[in-house]
Amino acid sequence: MKLTKHPMNTGFDWQDRQGPFKLITDAQAAQYNNQGFFVLENVFSAEEIAAVEAAIDPLEQQTEAFLRTQADGKLFIAQADQITFTINCVLHNEVLKRFTQHNVFADLCHDLMGPDCRLYWDQAVYKKPEPEREFPWHQDNGYTFVSPQQYLTCWVALTDATEDNGCPWVVPNVHREGTYEHWMTDMGWRCVDDDEGSALCAPVKAGGIVVFSSLTPHRTGPNKTSGIRKAYIAQFAPDGAALIQPDGSSTMCDDPARQYHVVKDGAPVAA
Numbered sequence: 001m002k003l004t005k006h007p008m009n010t011g012f013d014w015q016d017r018q019g020p021f022k023l024i025t026d027a028q029a030a031q032y033n034n035q036g037f038f039v040l041e042n043v044f045s046a047e048e049i050a051a052v053e054a055a056i057d058p059l060e061q062q063t064e065a066f067l068r069t070q071a072d073g074k075l076f077i078a079q080a081d082q083i084t085f086t087i088n089c090v091l092h093n094e095v096l097k098r099f100t101q102h103n104v105f106a107d108l109c110h111d112l113m114g115p116d117c118r119l120y121w122d123q124a125v126y127k128k129p130e131p132e133r134e135f136p137w138h139q140d141n142g143y144t145f146v147s148p149q150q151y152l153t154c155w156v157a158l159t160d161a162t163e164d165n166g167c168p169w170v171v172p173n174v175h176r177e178g179t180y181e182h183w184m185t186d187m188g189w190r191c192v193d194d195d196e197g198s199a200l201c202a203p204v205k206a207g208g209i210v211v212f213s214s215l216t217p218h219r220t221g222p223n224k225t226s227g228i229r230k231a232y233i234a235q236f237a238p239d240g241a242a243l244i245q246p247d248g249s250s251t252m253c254d255d256p257a258r259q260y261h262v263v264k265d266g267a268p269v270a271a
């Protein structure tokens with residue numbers, strides 16, 4: 001597997017997470033440190049997930065309608081009737097804002113990053129039945145370079161995510177070197193040419209979370225079923241994180257409307 005470091009990835013040092021932890025176990029922390037991910041099952045109740053899904057569905061319908069107005073139904077990596085990205089949902093619905101400030105996320109941020117963290121980004125990704133389309137291997141920090149490079153992605157399953165309908169896969173162990181160079185493909189940025197059989201499948205039932213680092217290469221496979229695979233992705237970064245542009249200029253990730261604190265001085269910040 002040939003991986004090349006991103007030009008802005010200099011002097012990176014992976015920080016192992018050590019306890020005491022509020023939510024995760026020592027084994028989960030070890031898996032995160034060593035493999036870059038772990039799966040938390042049965043986190044949210046069916047009622048919580050139904051409320052999140054009901055809040056996202058109308059927003060996603062607007063995304064789908066907008067995509068149909070675009071040439072070939074395509075915009076960047078989104079494609080009508082195949083895959084939609086409904087971004088910054090927290091700006092449009094209080095239920096979702098409150099959800100991103102759930103104690104579970106506050107505790108995961110505390111355990112995996114530290115006592116002061118904000119929501120960095122949120123989006124729903126709906127994968128429609130489409131037997132060909134895969135979302136290529138990438139690191140989240142490969143799409144937009146954030147400093148510090150090590151932030152947190154929580155991939156929340158709103159429907160059961162299986163190998164057949166496009167659950168996440170990860171390449172373990174390579175997150176500790178920081179951000180890699182990515183190249184553009186028809187279906188998005190890509191950083192791993194061939195996983196050489198090392199990839200691990202991370203199926204998760206509705207209400208569970210695949211928790212991984214912004215530096216963990218991941219992909220999702222095609223949806224070969226007849227149902228829609230729905231995920232809500234909430235990403236969190238340490239307070240003080242900034243987007244770094246190729247020209248070196250930076251923008252703080254602290255927009256009060258959507259990049260608010262979820263944990264401050266070690267305590268959850270309720271909506």
Ligand SMILES: O=C(O)CCC(=O)C(=O)O
Nearest residue numbers: 125127135140220231233
């Ligand atoms: O949910 C998916 O199918 C892929 C989403 C993803 O990896 C991302 O948004 O970074």
